[in-house]
Amino acid sequence: MSIALIIEQLLNGLQLGVMLFLIAAGLTLIFGVMGLINLAHGSLYMIGAFACAAVAAATGSFWLGLAASLAAAAAAGALMEMAIIRRLYERDHLDQVLATFALILILSEGTRWMFGSFPLYLDIPPLLQGAVPLPGGGQYQLYRLAIIGVGIVVAVGLYLLISRTRLGMRIRAGESDREMIAALGVDIRTLYTVVFALGAALAGLAGALVGALQSVQVGMGEPALILAFVVIVIGGIGSIKGALVGAILVGVVDTMGRFLLPKLLALTMPASQANLVGAALASMLIYILMALILALRPRGLFAGQA
Amino acid sequence: MKRILTASLLALSMTAAGAALADPVKIGVITTLSGGGAGLGVDTRDALVLAFRKSGNTDVELVIEDDAQKPELAVQIAEKMIQSDKVDLMTGIIWSNLAMAVVPNTVAQDVIYLSPNAGPSALAGANCNKNYFNVAYQNDNFHEAMGQYANQDYKKTFILAPNYPAGKDSLTGFKRYYKGELAGELYTQVGQTDYAAEIAQIRAAGADSVFFFLPGGMGIAFMKQYAQSGVGLPVLGPGFSFSQDVLPAVGDAALGVKNSASWSKDLDNEANKEFVEAFQAEYGRLPSIYAAQSWDTANLILSALAKADVKDKDAFRAALKAADFKSVRGEFTFNTNQHPIQNIYVREVVKEGDVLTNKIIATAFEKHGDAYVEQCKM
Numbered sequence: 001m002s003i004a005l006i007i008e009q010l011l012n013g014l015q016l017g018v019m020l021f022l023i024a025a026g027l028t029l030i031f032g033v034m035g036l037i038n039l040a041h042g043s044l045y046m047i048g049a050f051a052c053a054a055v056a057a058a059t060g061s062f063w064l065g066l067a068a069s070l071a072a073a074a075a076a077g078a079l080m081e082m083a084i085i086r087r088l089y090e091r092d093h094l095d096q097v098l099a100t101f102a103l104i105l106i107l108s109e110g111t112r113w114m115f116g117s118f119p120l121y122l123d124i125p126p127l128l129q130g131a132v133p134l135p136g137g138g139q140y141q142l143y144r145l146a147i148i149g150v151g152i153v154v155a156v157g158l159y160l161l162i163s164r165t166r167l168g169m170r171i172r173a174g175e176s177d178r179e180m181i182a183a184l185g186v187d188i189r190t191l192y193t194v195v196f197a198l199g200a201a202l203a204g205l206a207g208a209l210v211g212a213l214q215s216v217q218v219g220m221g222e223p224a225l226i227l228a229f230v231v232i233v234i235g236g237i238g239s240i241k242g243a244l245v246g247a248i249l250v251g252v253v254d255t256m257g258r259f260l261l262p263k264l265l266a267l268t269m270p271a272s273q274a275n276l277v278g279a280a281l282a283s284m285l286i287y288i289l290m291a292l293i294l295a296l297r298p299r300g301l302f303a304g305q306a
Numbered sequence: 307m308k309r310i311l312t313a314s315l316l317a318l319s320m321t322a323a324g325a326a327l328a329d330p331v332k333i334g335v336i337t338t339l340s341g342g343g344a345g346l347g348v349d350t351r352d353a354l355v356l357a358f359r360k361s362g363n364t365d366v367e368l369v370i371e372d373d374a375q376k377p378e379l380a381v382q383i384a385e386k387m388i389q390s391d392k393v394d395l396m397t398g399i400i401w402s403n404l405a406m407a408v409v410p411n412t413v414a415q416d417v418i419y420l421s422p423n424a425g426p427s428a429l430a431g432a433n434c435n436k437n438y439f440n441v442a443y444q445n446d447n448f449h450e451a452m453g454q455y456a457n458q459d460y461k462k463t464f465i466l467a468p469n470y471p472a473g474k475d476s477l478t479g480f481k482r483y484y485k486g487e488l489a490g491e492l493y494t495q496v497g498q499t500d501y502a503a504e505i506a507q508i509r510a511a512g513a514d515s516v517f518f519f520l521p522g523g524m525g526i527a528f529m530k531q532y533a534q535s536g537v538g539l540p541v542l543g544p545g546f547s548f549s550q551d552v553l554p555a556v557g558d559a560a561l562g563v564k565n566s567a568s569w570s571k572d573l574d575n576e577a578n579k580e581f582v583e584a585f586q587a588e589y590g591r592l593p594s595i596y597a598a599q600s601w602d603t604a605n606l607i608l609s610a611l612a613k614a615d616v617k618d619k620d621a622f623r624a625a626l627k628a629a630d631f632k633s634v635r636g637e638f639t640f641n642t643n644q645h646p647i648q649n650i651y652v653r654e655v656v657k658e659g660d661v662l663t664n665k666i667i668a669t670a671f672e673k674h675g676d677a678y679v680e681q682c683k684m
Binding site for chain 1: 339341344345348474491492494495497499500503504507510527535552554555557
């Protein structure tokens with residue numbers, strides 16, 4: 001096991017974490033500000049991937065596809081908020097779960113109706129193909145480095161948006177006392193639509209970026225959504241900082257667990273069996289991590305003050 | 307004419323429509339038409355519907371339902387088909403876990419089930435049944451073929467599959483015939499979409515080739531990420547990840563990959579030519595393995611219907627078992643456990659014009675049965 005392999009695996013963990021952050025940020029923002037559990041967040045991720053694949057196929061440009069994914073997911077998010085989600089803020093979480101679960105089914109079958117049952121093709125743009133050398137003799141894929149870069153830019157951007165801008169001030173205010181900011185004359189309906197569209201756009205961006213690595217197909221959103229929920233539970237609901245830390249923690253722990261556990265077990269049992277047991281344990285690892293963190297900090301690492 | 311056909315197709319899924327005909331043969335089709343795995347079910351349904359329509363047999367009524375790839379839903383649909391629709395035969399299930407949920411109960415109620423795809427080892431061995439026919443393969447078959455083929459060129463293969471029964475069967479099947487050394491053996495998570503960690507290990511393992519079984523979206527993700535990683539070792543796999551339904555999504559990353567299947571579009575026989583032409587003309591796309599197996603299932607049923615009355619179970623089973631139909635796979639007979647004895651081919655992914663497809667380059671097994679036949683007391 002060389003240093004290069006370990007560095008490569010750490011980068012892989014970081015990249016997975018950054019990807020999860022893009023999905024979880026919107027989810028936690030929407031929950032923090034509006035108190036809404038949105039199961040259909042994964043569908044917005046899927047919409048981003050499909051929009052990117054369709055536009056990239058039609059125009060031959062991944063970058064136009066990327067822009068389309070942001071626009072499509074934001075538009076779908078805003079539309080969803082105005083048509084349906086808006087009616088759910090005052091209802092309890094069970095109603096929200098039910099209604100947004102219905103949205104998953106509608107959006108999935110709607111996407112199938114538009115694009116068919118077979119996965120779509122989306123590839124990495126030529127500009128980002130290839131690998132860069134790593135210290136210690138390894139190499140790392142340029143596209144994954146770019147994803148890490150995008151994640152850092154988004155994290156910094158969100159931080160500045162929330163701490164330095166008027167919109168951010170309203171988001172923070174809406175998080176702590178929505179009646180008061182409504183009384184102060186802030187148009188809370190528009191604010192909610194904007195926040196929802198922003199969260200949707202981030203999910204769409206994640207979908208487009210991941211779509212080039214994976215398969216663009218109906219149902220791709222749900223596994224990602226489950227991981228995103230783990231991330232926000234670990235990070236603390238409503239906290240962007242928590243989402244970032246939680247996402248990177250989940251990404252690194254998951255990747256390193258899958259990599260190291262079978263090797264560790266192989267020291268004490270036959271290799272073939274160690275592979276099976278190690279793989280089973282590795283798939284539980286992030287849930288064990290979540291349970292441990294909840295036992296120590298029941299509201300997550302960076303729980304909001306609400 | 308086209309409209310009448312369309313209308314009758316619509317009617318196929320509705321029980322009431324059959325009343326006008328004199329007691330038609332009812333075939334219950336449970337397959338996956340929604341959710342992530344729908345591509346396979348759609349191909350299965352489309353080929354089945356087309357084969358019956360082409361045959362001109364107006365006595366057959368298809369009752370088609372979507373299982374959404376959920377075992378509990380499949381069980382409910384099966385019960386409904388048996389109890390209230392009173393189907394004579396059942397077919398359609400794609401996934402092994404759904405087949406395990408539905409088939410034992412179905413055949414126990416003396417309804418004949420013909421599997422167009424799933425071939426779990428339990429149903430081939432100890433739990434085989436006179437009412438269960440597998441028209442596709444036994445699950446291990448394709449993997450066994452790649453193990454056999456790998457012996458020619460490779461001595462140190464790295465193998466990986468998801469950590470669930472079909473994944474374990476796959477690696478077992480591969481190892482059953484592979485004589486070289488394993489550079490590494492890995493089980494991934496079911497539904498995993500990121501293989502960066504696994505690919506890094508393949509790079510470090512000093513392997514001379516990679517064999518993987520990752521069905522559906524998992525395989526697409528693996529192939530795309532593998533191609534980008536620059537590892538560049540030759541890739542071997544069962545035909546599933548390189549079937550016509552997923553090749554467009556994998557793209558050029560699949561070019562040159564060797565994969566195993568019992569069927570290929572370029573198999574040289576009359577039935578196959580007719581099938582590929584008819585499917586392409588009707589649906590505007592090339593058929594997949596699933597479509598081929600489904601087409602064979604339909605033609606097997608038609609051949610048995612021509613010989614025996616479906617109500618006379620013994621005669622009908624015997625007619626099915628004779629497998630007196632023109633298979634698109636060429637030679638096809640049933641083993642004593644009512645699973646296929648057939649050739650398994652090695653195919654290579656090639657580009658024809660700008661369409662990715664498969665071309666046969668070798669025959670891994672001739673008249674190959676399965677490893678479980680001895681355990682079947684029938």
